[in-house]
Amino acid sequence: MVTLLDVAASAGVSRSTVSLVINKSPLVKDETRQRVERAIQELGYVPNPNARGLVKKENKSLGVIIAIEDQPYNTYEFNYETGLYSYNITNGIPVGLANTDYGLLTERFCVSIQGKELPALVKNNRVDGIFLVGGLFTPELIERLKEKKIPIIAIGRYYDQIDSVSTDVTQGVYLGVRYLLDQGYRKICYINCPQIYRSNAERVAGVQKAMREFHLEMKPDWLVYCKHNTGEGGYEAIKRLWQSGARPQAIAAANEPIALGIMRFLYEQDIRIPEDIAIVSYEDSVLGGYAVPALTSVNIQKEYMGELAARIMLKRIRKGQEGELEHIIVEPNLVVRSSVGKC
Structure with missing residues (x-):
């Protein structure tokens, strides 16, 4: 195996000079650099990234x-x-x-x-x-x-x-709720993420921004927080809202796992999507395309x-x-x- 010392001997320079060339140091003269690079190419030397990491205290x-x-x-x-x-x-x-x-x-x-x-x-x-x-x-x-x-x-x-x-979480949620409003929906509820997530307030701001443009306000009890960011979290959240007697025309969900939990509950109630109720989600993922029906969602790239x-x-x-x-x-x-x- 070709070593750093072999390259140094072939180029007629010190081992440290070879290291400087490999690490692209500006301290090496062009003539010396070219001689070292020629020796590296002729000998087929391949720097050892692990060894370099030890010297430079890098893990890569x-x-x-x-x-x-x-x-x-x-x-x-x-x-x-x-x-x-x-x-x-x-x-x-x-x-x-x-x-x-x-x-x-x-x-x-x-x-x-x-x-x-x-x-x-x-x-x-x-x-x-x-x-x-x-x-x-x-x-x-x-x-x-x-x-x-x-x-x-x-x-x-x-x-x-x-x-x-x-x-921009607020803008993303706004896009989803605004789309529902543009399609004629007015009775909209929002199933939010757990309150331990800092984004929950930004999501509410997005809902409110869209509703204000249509001179509407969401009913306070139609904003529901999930206990967990899971399908079960969405299922239990919409179940609580439904059992309170609320009957929204459309639901906006904080993410797709929550949306899928909502869809499971609605399926169990023989409620059709989108014929009886519409759903829009947030974040977007492969789940959106796999869902039946496929989920309209806000893609955050x-x-x-x-x-x-x-x-x-x-x-x-x-x-x-x-x-x-x-x-x-x-x-x-x-x-x-x-x-x-x-x-």
Whole structure:
């Protein structure tokens, strides 16, 4: 196997000079650089990324920390979180890391231990930077993570302490509810995410914005919060509303798992979608196309958010932690399918 010393001997330079050339240092003269690069090519030398990482104290790994609720799962029933939100975002990150040596490590981090523990990937110094996915991270935890002096990018939520790539939640919910109103629906209820999620207030603002444009107000008891971001959460939420005697013409749901739970309840009541009631969802995923009928949903471009976050990460690693924070907002768009008709 060709070593760094072999290249140095062939080029007539020191081992450290070869290292400088490999790491693209501007300190090496052009003539010397060309001689070293010629020796590398002739000998077929391939740098060892692990060895370089040890010298530069790099892992060449980035961590994806996914915040999850404190809910145990014993079955694959509809009380299980699908994980599609984080999965879709994570699928976009490698696109932004293309043509680099960086790989990804993933950790699911329970919110209940935020005050006691750091994510294992960070605590054990296994990554050169971290992506925070989800809206359950506390400002206190972020400050503790910043003490590690590695780049941190939040995806899907805005945090003023770190770089972030997020979507306009209020505008996204507005698009969905406004579409219902444009189709003639007036009696609309909103099934919101659990109140532990910071986005719940932004979602309500989106509903109210759309309703105000039609000089309408949602009945206070037609805004219902789920206990969990699952199908069961949506099922139980609409069940409570239905048992109160409410009969909306249309339902807007905080995400697709919740929407599918709502659809299951309506199916059990022999209520047809969209003939008897319309449904619009938020976030969009493969579930929207698989549902029967297919779900009209607001697409928040999750994969693209992951890609943009990866690009910011590479910039931070290359240039260091200096410079102003970046906060990118990705605009949502409405995907019209079959779950909404004309009222």
